[in-house]
Amino acid sequence: MDYTASRLDKCFAALKAENRPGLGIFVTAGDPDQETSLAILKALPGAGADMIEFGMPFSDPMADGPSIQASSLRALKAGASLAKTIDLVRKFREEDQTTPVVLMGYYNPIYIYGVERFLTDAISAGADGLIVVDLPPEEDDELCVPAVKRGLPFVRLATPTTDDARLPKVLTNTSGFIYYVSITGITGTAEVPIDMVRAAVGRLRTHTDLPIGVGFGIKTREHAAAIGSVADACIVGTAVVNALAGSLDSNDKAGPDTVKAVTDLVSELAKGVREARG
Amino acid sequence: MASATPAPNSFRTGPDENGHFGIFGGRYVAETLMPLILEVEKAYLTAKGDPDFWAEMEYYRKHYIGRPSALYFAPRLTEHFGGAKLYFKRDELNHTGAHKINNVMGQALLAKRMGKTKIIAETGAGQHGVATATACALFGMECEVFMGAEDVKRQKPNVDRMRLLGAKVVPVTSGSSTLKDAMNEALRYWVSKADTHFYIIGTAAGPHPYPAMVRDFQCIIGEETRWQLEEAEGKLPDALVACIGGGSNAIGLFHPFLDDPSVEIFGVEAAGHGIPSGEHAASLTGGNPGVLHGNRTYLLQDDDGQITEAHSISAGLDYPGIGPEHSWLHESGRVKYVSATDTEALEAFALCAKLEGIIPALEPSHALAYVSTMIGDMDKDKIVVMNLCGRGDKDLDAVIPRLEKMGKL
Numbered sequence: 001m002d003y004t005a006s007r008l009d010k011c012f013a014a015l016k017a018e019n020r021p022g023l024g025i026f027v028t029a030g031d032p033d034q035e036t037s038l039a040i041l042k043a044l045p046g047a048g049a050d051m052i053e054f055g056m057p058f059s060d061p062m063a064d065g066p067s068i069q070a071s072s073l074r075a076l077k078a079g080a081s082l083a084k085t086i087d088l089v090r091k092f093r094e095e096d097q098t099t100p101v102v103l104m105g106y107y108n109p110i111y112i113y114g115v116e117r118f119l120t121d122a123i124s125a126g127a128d129g130l131i132v133v134d135l136p137p138e139e140d141d142e143l144c145v146p147a148v149k150r151g152l153p154f155v156r157l158a159t160p161t162t163d164d165a166r167l168p169k170v171l172t173n174t175s176g177f178i179y180y181v182s183i184t185g186i187t188g189t190a191e192v193p194i195d196m197v198r199a200a201v202g203r204l205r206t207h208t209d210l211p212i213g214v215g216f217g218i219k220t221r222e223h224a225a226a227i228g229s230v231a232d233a234c235i236v237g238t239a240v241v242n243a244l245a246g247s248l249d250s251n252d253k254a255g256p257d258t259v260k261a262v263t264d265l266v267s268e269l270a271k272g273v274r275e276a277r278g
Numbered sequence: 279m280a281s282a283t284p285a286p287n288s289f290r291t292g293p294d295e296n297g298h299f300g301i302f303g304g305r306y307v308a309e310t311l312m313p314l315i316l317e318v319e320k321a322y323l324t325a326k327g328d329p330d331f332w333a334e335m336e337y338y339r340k341h342y343i344g345r346p347s348a349l350y351f352a353p354r355l356t357e358h359f360g361g362a363k364l365y366f367k368r369d370e371l372n373h374t375g376a377h378k379i380n381n382v383m384g385q386a387l388l389a390k391r392m393g394k395t396k397i398i399a400e401t402g403a404g405q406h407g408v409a410t411a412t413a414c415a416l417f418g419m420e421c422e423v424f425m426g427a428e429d430v431k432r433q434k435p436n437v438d439r440m441r442l443l444g445a446k447v448v449p450v451t452s453g454s455s456t457l458k459d460a461m462n463e464a465l466r467y468w469v470s471k472a473d474t475h476f477y478i479i480g481t482a483a484g485p486h487p488y489p490a491m492v493r494d495f496q497c498i499i500g501e502e503t504r505w506q507l508e509e510a511e512g513k514l515p516d517a518l519v520a521c522i523g524g525g526s527n528a529i530g531l532f533h534p535f536l537d538d539p540s541v542e543i544f545g546v547e548a549a550g551h552g553i554p555s556g557e558h559a560a561s562l563t564g565g566n567p568g569v570l571h572g573n574r575t576y577l578l579q580d581d582d583g584q585i586t587e588a589h590s591i592s593a594g595l596d597y598p599g600i601g602p603e604h605s606w607l608h609e610s611g612r613v614k615y616v617s618a619t620d621t622e623a624l625e626a627f628a629l630c631a632k633l634e635g636i637i638p639a640l641e642p643s644h645a646l647a648y649v650s651t652m653i654g655d656m657d658k659d660k661i662v663v664m665n666l667c668g669r670g671d672k673d674l675d676a677v678i679p680r681l682e683k684m685g686k687l
């Protein structure tokens with residue numbers, strides 16, 4: 001395995017040594033513009049993010065709620081593209097060689113970019129994994145198998161509707177970590193009761209040794225602490241994107257406090273994951 | 279592209295067990311949705327092999343939809359064009375005025391068997407929404423129809439129909455507020471309501487098993503055409519023509535004839551302001567393969583793989599994709615895909631009303647526009663069957679001012 005492929009493993013190993021859950025932060029690449037997006041990306045590790053889910057904007061984000069949809073459209077309106085997203089990763093990687101960046105999005109932009117070309121460029125830019133929402137195991141030949149062959153982990157979603165019969169199928173070819181998503185399956189919807197998450201994570205652990213990240217619905221330090229008590233990582237997207245959106249002017253342009261709006265929330269959440277097992 | 283795919287022995291065996299028609303189709307959906315579509319697939323496979331299911335379908339087809347629909351020889355248009363004989367498959371005579379009910383009835387009966395009591399649907403023009411609301415009223419099911427906020431404004435009469443039928447119309451404001459966004463929203467909503475809700479997709483698109491299932495329910499169009507023409511003329515048609523939005527009325531007419539090589543088949547996409555203008559809804563003529571709404575198919579998209587907006591005067595054709603089986607039939611060369619502009623469709627609309635006393639929907643007016651370009655060159659003993667898949671009452675608000683401006687009224 002090459003260096004980029006192991007950055008995620010190293011991250012989870014370090015977290016384990018520290019005996020705390022990690023904090024994964026989702027932001028959409030190019031939201032609200034390329035320059036601000038890069039500034040946010042660079043500020044995330046310092047604010048307490050252990051890894052970054054970097055959204056590749058798509059016009060039709062079928063599995064996302066209104067906040068992340070809006071963020072995707074803002075980015076596209078400001079000129080985002082897959083090539084520019086990869087470029088942001090490259091620029092981030094010039095300064096930060098440890099924080100894993102997982103590219104997250106939908107298949108069509110990758111398919112149009114070209115699977116092999118995408119893998120080459122993403123790996124050379126320093127990406128550490130892929131989450132491609134609309135590629136279930138049934139379509140593994142498209143991207144998952146080629147990615148894993150080249151050492152780029154393919155992180156898969158598991159949901160409450162993924163039953164014990166289906167889980168092994170979902171776990172085949174999955175690497176990096178497992179991303180457990182809440183009941184509704186759409187980003188930005190209601191908080192999930194902690195007991196349900198505990199039971200679900202427990203069920204997942206009987207099927208896999210991979211680290212388990214839990215996402216969808218975490219908004220506060222307290223919630224991060226609660227989820228973090230049962231998961232290997234908390235993944236926060238909608239709340240971060242909302243914080244960013246709240247800092248924009250009426251034309252969706254970055255305000256003076258846009259980066260700070262994001263890092264303030266991330267710092268709070270970072271305290272949460274540090275309290276999780278206290 | 280056409281030569282890249284070797285001709286199969288039969289064009290009627292698809293899809294494979296994973297829902298692929300060649301490289302098209304499939305199940306490109308989030309894991310959250312997978313268990314749902316696997317459940318639909320399982321239930322559909324069981325129903326498909328159950329004579330009781332088809333007996334129930336047959337009952338509603340006959341007594342509620344009003345099938346078989348007439349196969350009508352159009353004498354004055356035939357004379358006007360001066361070539362082959364033109365027949366209309368009159369699916370505009372179905373209850374609710376279009377072919378959409380053929381599919382809705384099948385899926386509603388399937389939902390009932392699965393014990394689902396609540397139905398969701400997406401709609402553009404509102405025809406599929408009206409058909410779904412109708413079946414829900416009939417079976418006492420709750421119905422929610424997702425419709426782009428723009429379309430809610432453009433298609434008020436159908437919105438009112440759905441409300442009268444007891445359905446809740448949910449305006450969708452995300453994305454471009456049109457049909458593709460309504461479908462995104464319906465899929466999102468479905469994921470959160472999987473236990474109780476069934477999603478009735480309105481065209482032969484979406485993730486497997488929808489393209490195959492919708493096709494199977496619409497195939498009654500072609501099956502009837504086959505025996506009706508045998509009765510009327512004692513032979514097969516020489517050409518079939520149908521309009522294409524997502525492709526359900528077209529595949530319903532085409533599929534039973536795909537393995538009859540003497541039958542030429544034409545699918546007519548909406549060219550809007552013309553293909554070169556970029557403002558059209560012709561995914562095959564003016565798009566390229568991509569992945570959206572759970573399947574790989576031809577799409578209107580930019581260089582970055584972002585979906586672009588479709589344009590057509592006909593809200594029912596205004597979709598940036600097309601059912602995956604059509605993409606496969608296109609690349610295999612079995613079906614020829616052509617297009618007609620807004621203006622050409624409007625002219626055909628007016629002509630059909632004047633010469634046959636039938637006011638067609640704008641969607642099949644595109645098919646008639648293409649017929650008008652080819653039928654005159656065919657011998658008089660040849661036969662063309664066109665799917666008149668909807669009636670035009672719903673379109674008068676859009677059409678009348680345009681026809682007045684064109685001096686056609």
Ligand SMILES: Cc1ncc(COP(=O)(O)O)c(C=O)c1O
Pocket residue numbers: 376377378402403404405406480481482521522523524525526527528593594595639641642667668669
């Ligand atoms: C009358 C009519 N024809 C055609 C269509 C297009 O759909 P399809 O291509 O699935 O037949 C519609 C869609 O609303 C319609 O109402």
